[in-house]
Amino acid sequence: MEIARIKAKSSRDNGEHVLNRVNIKQCFKPKQLAVSLAFVISASTSYATDMQLAFNDIPANVNGMSHMNAASALVENRVTIDDMCRKLSNKLGSVRMSDCQGKGLDYAGGNSVAGLPIIVKEYPPIGDRKPLSRVLVIGGIHGDEYSSVSIMFKWMNILNRFHSGLFHWKMVPVMNPDGLLRKKSQRMNARGVDLNRNFPTPNWREESHKYWVYKTKRNPRRYPGPAPLSEPESQWLAEYIEEFKPDVIVSVHAPFGILDFDGPTSAPSKFGKLHLRLLGTYPGSLGNYAGKHQEIPVVTVELPYAGIMPTNREIRRIWVDLVRWLRKNANETLQQAEEKRKQEILTAKTKVVDYSVLP
Numbered sequence: 151m152e153i154a155r156i157k158a159k160s161s162r163d164n165g166e167h168v169l170n171r172v173n174i175k176q177c178f179k180p181k182q183l184a185v186s187l188a189f190v191i192s193a194s195t196s197y198a199t200d201m202q203l204a205f206n207d208i209p210a211n212v213n214g215m216s217h218m219n220a221a222s223a224l225v226e227n228r229v230t231i232d233d234m235c236r237k238l239s240n241k242l243g244s245v246r247m248s249d250c251q252g253k254g255l256d257y258a259g260g261n262s263v264a265g266l267p268i269i270v271k272e273y274p275p276i277g278d279r280k281p282l283s284r285v286l287v288i289g290g291i292h293g294d295e296y297s298s299v300s301i302m303f304k305w306m307n308i309l310n311r312f313h314s315g316l317f318h319w320k321m322v323p324v325m326n327p328d329g330l331l332r333k334k335s336q337r338m339n340a341r342g343v344d345l346n347r348n349f350p351t352p353n354w355r356e357e358s359h360k361y362w363v364y365k366t367k368r369n370p371r372r373y374p375g376p377a378p379l380s381e382p383e384s385q386w387l388a389e390y391i392e393e394f395k396p397d398v399i400v401s402v403h404a405p406f407g408i409l410d411f412d413g414p415t416s417a418p419s420k421f422g423k424l425h426l427r428l429l430g431t432y433p434g435s436l437g438n439y440a441g442k443h444q445e446i447p448v449v450t451v452e453l454p455y456a457g458i459m460p461t462n463r464e465i466r467r468i469w470v471d472l473v474r475w476l477r478k479n480a481n482e483t484l485q486q487a488e489e490k491r492k493q494e495i496l497t498a499k500t501k502v503v504d505y506s507v508l509p
């Protein structure tokens with residue numbers, strides 16, 4: 151079938167939407183193509199911002215691929231950062247256009263199922279100052295936890311003013327844009343997968359499904375997906391972690407009003423009014439995957455309400471306490487490294503002694 155280039159007229163920018171063969175092969179079965187294209191064209195605008203409105207009324211498909219994926223391929227990379235800022239400020243009362251637009255947010259290299267870009271703001275090392283650690287902060291992996299996205303913009307406003315190079319930050323404010331930007335926001339992504347259960351922890355296939363079936367009674371809000379990293383969002387995050395090699399990951403949620411922690415170093419006792427309470431781990435969760443199995447400390451910040459922001463004072467206090475703990479954690483990590491080095495030297499010395507008694 152000759153499907154190398156498909157053009158669809160956009161009522162919005164009057165431009166062309168070109169999809170290459172690779173994308174089509176990845177996203178379509180030939181039989182679905184006609185149906186999917188019909189859907190795309192009947193969505194009338196064939197432009198991402200409007201396309202999203204068409205997605206809003208489609209229920210998430212728990213069982214796998216839906217025609218949304220096909221449509222999403224066509225709009226991939228067509229949504230600009232400004233479009234995203236507009237969508238976010240329309241959706242979230244606490245995020246103004248000026249908090250987002252022109253603030254250096256960038257395409258992070260990944261897309262959601264519906265083709266929305268995952269965005270990132272990097273606060274890189276400054277001059278010769280070597281950062282104490284690399285920190286990845288993630289908001290909104292659950293799409294209906296609005297405050298977890300809004301607070302990211304408040305913290306970025308602090309960093310925009312005060313970033314000193316003490317840490318190398320990467321801020322990913324909206325990890326699940328499809329879940330958030332639907333008409334009725336939902337925890338899961340556009341395919342009905344709880345992204346925070348989709349990471350490849352050991353025995354994922356057995357454990358996560360057993361957990362979903364027996365513990366959650368097939369709660370659709372906890373659906374772990376058909377396979378580990380089956381979703382583009384979780385795939386992107388796993389790759390991003392591998393690439394950036396963060397020393398600490400902070401993942402923001404709501405509404406439990408606590409801190410949770412997974413990882414090798416000491417947990418923080420409190421950030422602002424949020425106190426440490428270990429909730430245990432789940433198969434496929436980010437804390438389990440990165441914290442337990444990759445030994446990257448993962449702090450889960452659970453804000454008290456999904457729909458109500460903490461006070462400005464509390465937002466700042468959480469941030470200040472986070473930074474304070476990061477400093478302490480970095481020192482602890484350094485001390486651990488130093489300790490390890492000493493042990494290695496001692497072992498080496500022991501070996502020398504051992505060798506010396508050999509005939």
Ligand SMILES: [Zn+2]
Pocket residue numbers: 292295403404
């Ligand atoms: Zn959550």
